[in-house]
Amino acid sequence: MAIKDKVRVQTMKDQAEWLLHNIIPRHVADSIKSTAKYSENHKDVAVMFASIVNFNELYDEDYLGGKEYLRVLNELVADMDELLSQDEFKNIEKIKTIGSTYMAAAGLDAKVRAENTDAHQHIFELVEFALAMQKVIDDFNQDLIEFNLILRIGLNFGDVTAGVIGTTKLYYDIWGDAVNIASRMDSTGVPGRIQVSGACAAILNRRYELERRGPVFVKGKDNMDVYLLKGRKDDT
Template sequence: LETVLALLLLLLLVWFLNRELEVRYRLHYHGNVEADQHRIKIQNMRDQATWLLGNIIPMHVAEQLKVTQSYSKNHDDVAVIFASIVNFSEFYEESYEGGKECYRVLNELIGDFDELLRRPAFSHVEKIKTIGATYMAAAGLNAQQRREQAGPRAHLRALFDFALEMMRVVDDFNKNMLGFKFKLRIGFNHGPLTAGVIGTTKLLYDVWGDTVNIASRMDSTGVECRVQVSEGSHAVLSRMGYDFEYRGTVNVKGKGQMRTFLFPSSTGGGSV
């Protein structure tokens, strides 16, 4: 009887130990699953934050911000464009859904401009910002890209071609517009400027300098459906095979009279 009792107690002990082991294993497994899920969640949040940051500021700037927490840099020979939908105010009607539908259409067109940036040919181009119905972009701000590009001024060609593609995008967009056609006017200039990030919680990447101001004036004093460039930019771009028309002198605020050139020329010329 004692032997049977001892055997029963031993079996009970073995069962209890096995049960304890199983419980611990399940808790350990559950803990690992929770830990893995937490790691995946954290990684997804990091990926989303990186994606959002990359849509606010260029990735090469974001990488430096992770190290220095601030960014400002002087650049030489950077190309800048301002592209304005000059007749958007005529299209906008506040009486129609408070203007929401008009801005939906504008957002769709801006989105088409943004899609151009995905093309490898425009990898040098950075969207800086939109100001109302004006789209601002630049090329030549990434030092590493410039070291690896085909030629020292390949980024100027890239931005100018980007501007021409913007014209084509507007033409295509207008095919789906009923009773209204958007008109795009673009100003182009290149030269030295300063780029930097302003703010600590709400970041803003921007560029400053005479080069930027003149590019803006090339737009504001420009001609619908054409690209107006400064004399200096004309000298560079014409050597790349673009055929411009000399417009004459234009009074530019803060600069006085400036010689400017238009593309395409009125004779229908283009790049070769």
């Protein structure tokens, strides 16, 4: 009986750990266990917003109360989440989904960044994650012929503040000008393309072909020089 109780308690503990790590990042959860609160400033964090621009057009509440479209959205987000289990995306942290927009960031775990041989490796990894998301969308559209989902991605990097809000229903998020610009890179972007800020383009130019789009009006920033990703240099 003692052995069974020990196994049951361990199982419950493992389930609680799994649930906690799916709500907030593992390195944040470890900090909260000892301090009960968490906030941290991070430099040069890469931030990405990816929106399914035509989801609202496809959504039809008259068809099964909209449940079928939410099921499709859930399957798609689950496919994107599955990418995070790959070792090449160990720097990537999903922040949240906002409707049909997927928000992720890279470079929030200091220990993982310390292992990187390139100071900008996490930025490159977020771009690769964005490219992988485009493939997920393409594969999804091929499997479901009646859907033609279009993904628009915006990417930026800079200093952010990360923190956990609340004592119940914990909420992990990141804030900062870099986050706002990343969001604008998405909202002002081109459907089916990855748009990045000029500062981001200067880094990505080492490995990727970029197309200058020119000045684009960005709320709170006036006109910003932005670029569209064409592909990896070795591919092009």
